[in-house]
Amino acid sequence: MLPFGRVAIIGLGLIGSSVARAVRATMPTVRLTGHDADPAVRDTALRIDLVDDVAETPGAAVIDADLVILCVPVRAIAAVGTEIAPDLPAEAVISDVGSCKAEVARSLAAALPDHAIVPAHPVAGTERSGPEAGFATLFRHRWCILTPVDGTAEPAVERVAEFWRRLGATVERMTPDHHDRVLAITSHLPHLIAYTIVGTASDLEQVTESEVIKYSAGGFRDFTRIAASDPTMWRDVFLTNREAVLEMLGRFSEDLATLQRAIRWGKGDELFDLFTRTRAVRRSIVEQGQDDAAADFGRTHD
Amino acid sequence: MLPFGRVAIIGLGLIGSSVARAVRATMPTVRLTGHDADPAVRDTALRIDLVDDVAETPGAAVIDADLVILCVPVRAIAAVGTEIAPDLPAEAVISDVGSCKAEVARSLAAALPDHAIVPAHPVAGTERSGPEAGFATLFRHRWCILTPVDGTAEPAVERVAEFWRRLGATVERMTPDHHDRVLAITSHLPHLIAYTIVGTASDLEQVTESEVIKYSAGGFRDFTRIAASDPTMWRDVFLTNREAVLEMLGRFSEDLATLQRAIRWGKGDELFDLFTRTRAVRRSIVEQGQDDAAADFGRTHD
Incomplete structure (x- = not known):
């Protein structure tokens, strides 16, 4: 069972476009709509066939969605929440991908008091930006943290968790703070x-x-x-x-x-002790698959 | 014409063992001797056939060398210089690979007043250590900085420069300070x-x-x-x-x-301005071939 059938992505940059590509790759029957505030990004999304439908407004993108993911800078989330409110189906679940959760959870709860809100943060990314920087495997073997708002129905949280697991992430929950x-x-x-x-x-x-x-x-x-x-x-x-x-x-x-x-x-001993301790942290990160084991990040030396 | 025919490497860690491998790869007729203060490292060097002769002492390693490269931690350089002095052929050129040059140049000049001293710093490395961490291509497309001591004869400097060019580096000169x-x-x-x-x-x-x-x-x-x-x-x-x-x-x-x-x-504008400026620095580094153009250092996402 697919967790969602009609997904709307607002904001088609690195993360939004990676979500779109990952959905296409792992849940090809999902109907994808998308919107970006920048007309040039919308044109690019159309040209590279990123989603099934590029909408001119956020409202038009969400109008029949059962999952809406806001992939915009965190200070733009409140305004987008307010803007989509009139067009949002009652049963739609709202999520995001922002790097700060307490403020996002508060502002989404205020803007959309009658909706299931499941803030999420996939801990993944690159230094690139824009719709052409995304790729389908960005979330594989990465963590996705859910910070459900108090009172959110458990099934909605579980569907969002399943969505991210399908994209390749491992899901964890914690409080926004x-x-x-x-x-x-x-x-x-x-x-x-x-x-x-x-x-x-x-x-x-x-x-x-x-x-x-x-x-x-x-x-x-x-x-x-x-x-x-x-x-x-x-x-x-x-x-x-x-x-x-x-x-x-x-x-x-x-x-x-x-x-x-x-x-x-x-004080050489103090330096040496710290430098020995930090080396062990690196080892744990590599052992737990959170970074390449290859030396120098696997940079090529040819 | 090979710049040197008999190279002694003191210190067989990441850099020393990379120099050995790079010499073997690019100047296979050079006779290579090596020494490391750690007996376990000497055993490894023997086992992996890193150099033609693993010497038990620094003096034995340099006894007929025309180039001696000290690849030890910078605070060990002075002592090694003093230790090899009695065994060093008069015409041997002394160099090193240390990350600090003023102090190294001073202490080598004091320990070996009658020798040509050409301190060098190949700006290359990885987070790994030890004789098995080295590889022959570490210095390719990297810079090697020479900081010749005042009064060093130009031909000696030029031979060390040619040596590093053979290993794949581009050579630059500057003052130690x-x-x-x-x-x-x-x-x-x-x-x-x-x-x-x-x-x-x-x-x-x-x-x-x-x-x-x-x-x-x-x-x-x-x-x-x-x-x-x-x-x-x-x-x-x-x-x-x-x-x-x-x-x-x-x-x-x-x-x-x-x-x-x-x-x-x-003050969001201040942050935004700095973050835009720093982005341009990254672009220059990639354009000048000092880092991978691939996103995320080319880390694999599969």
């Missing part, structure tokens, strides 16, 4: 730091930007991948998950100051 | 930050280490690769290039505090 803390450290802070250091490197007087680029294989290039992520999406994440991000940033700054002091005073 | 500043931002600070955030994530009370690992695909996992690099090597780098690392760290902390303030006060 806990999600936002976990993601603040595993995703939001890493992005913030990567953006910062790439900015710092571009602003030096004594080292040119051309040198930074030439010698980036010493480690810097790893950070630039993350710092190439979508600016609108990430602006919204930091403004929305502000409290948890600032909390984690406080911890990080403390730890960095401690390390700074160890370097200044030549 | 400039090298140390450039690498502080493109390599040392990124490592320091990666080690820090992986430590921070392991120490939280509200988020378990198991959650950090499960949801690491949100960005964190990119940092763990770098934070899995060799602890001894990196301890030595931070202690040796202290001034430049602390300078770059000061800049980074300033920029991070600015971003922190922008998040706290909801």
Whole structure:
């Protein structure tokens, strides 16, 4: 039994277009409609035949959907919720893919008080953006976190869980607040730091930007991948998950100051102990299939 | 004309063993000797036939070499220089592969005042360590920076440059001090930050280490690769290039505090502007062949 038969995707960027491709690949009988606020993205979606029907408005996309997935930047979710309300079938389940869940759950519950709302966050992505960046296998072997709003009927939650399992993800549930803390450290802070250091490197007087680029294989290039992520999406994440991000940033700054002091005073043992401990974390990530076992991310050296 | 005919490699870890393999692949008539302080590494080198002769002491390895490359952690270089001095042929050229050059150049010049010293730094590596982690193509399309000591005869510098070109690298020259500043931002600070955030994530009370690992695909996992690099090597780098690392760290902390303030006060435009600027840096790195063009470092999603 398919969990849903008529899926509407609002927002056809990297994640929305990956959902569309993954649905086509794994549930080919599902009828897919889509909408994007950008007319150029709608044109591309039509040209590459991303969905069965590209609608001109969000309302037209959802009008006979049984699952609506909002794949827009998190600060746009409330407005889209309000906009689709009049056209939404009573039995439609509403979900999203945003990186912050507490605020999203609150605003969707306010905009659509009579609907089953099952916020979701597939922990997957690349540094690319737009409808042509998506691919059908993006969610395979990744986690998808559901943060159901209080009072949501269990069958609706289970159908959304089954939907993501069909796309290849493993589903986990947690409260929106806990999600936002976990993601603040595993995703939001890493992005913030990567953006910062790439900015710092571009602003030096004594080292040119051309040198930074030439010698980036010493480690810097790893950070630039993350710092190439979508600016609108990430602006919204930091403004929305502000409290948890600032909390984690406080911890990080403390730890960095401690390390700074160890370097200044030549405390080699402290450095060595930390560097040994962090090595073990990497090992666990690879063992649990959350990253390639190949050295250097499997980069080619030919 | 081969630049050197008898090459001794002291230190048979990731870089030393990659040099050995690359020499075998590109200059098969070169006679290769090697030594490592760790008897287990010497046994492995023998077993995998890494070099023509595995010597029991550094002195025995260099006794008829015309090029000696020290591939040991930077704080071990001075001692090795002193140790090989009595056995070193007068005409042998001395080089190394260390990530800090001012201190290395000084200590090698002090230990071996009568020799041609051409410090080198191939900007390449992976998070793996040991003689079995190396591979022959590690240096291809990467930069190798030479920082010749004042008064070194030009032909010696040119032979070392040719040696690295044969291994596939593009050679650049700069002063040791400039090298140390450039690498502080493109390599040392990124490592320091990666080690820090992986430590921070392991120490939280509200988020378990198991959650950090499960949801690491949100960005964190990119940092763990770098934070899995060799602890001894990196301890030595931070202690040796202290001034430049602390300078770059000061800049980074300033920029991070600015971003922190922008998040706290909801200044979305500031965030958006930075995130747009950093995206362009990534584009340049890919365009200049310093990283894979494929999304997500070319990680497989199957």
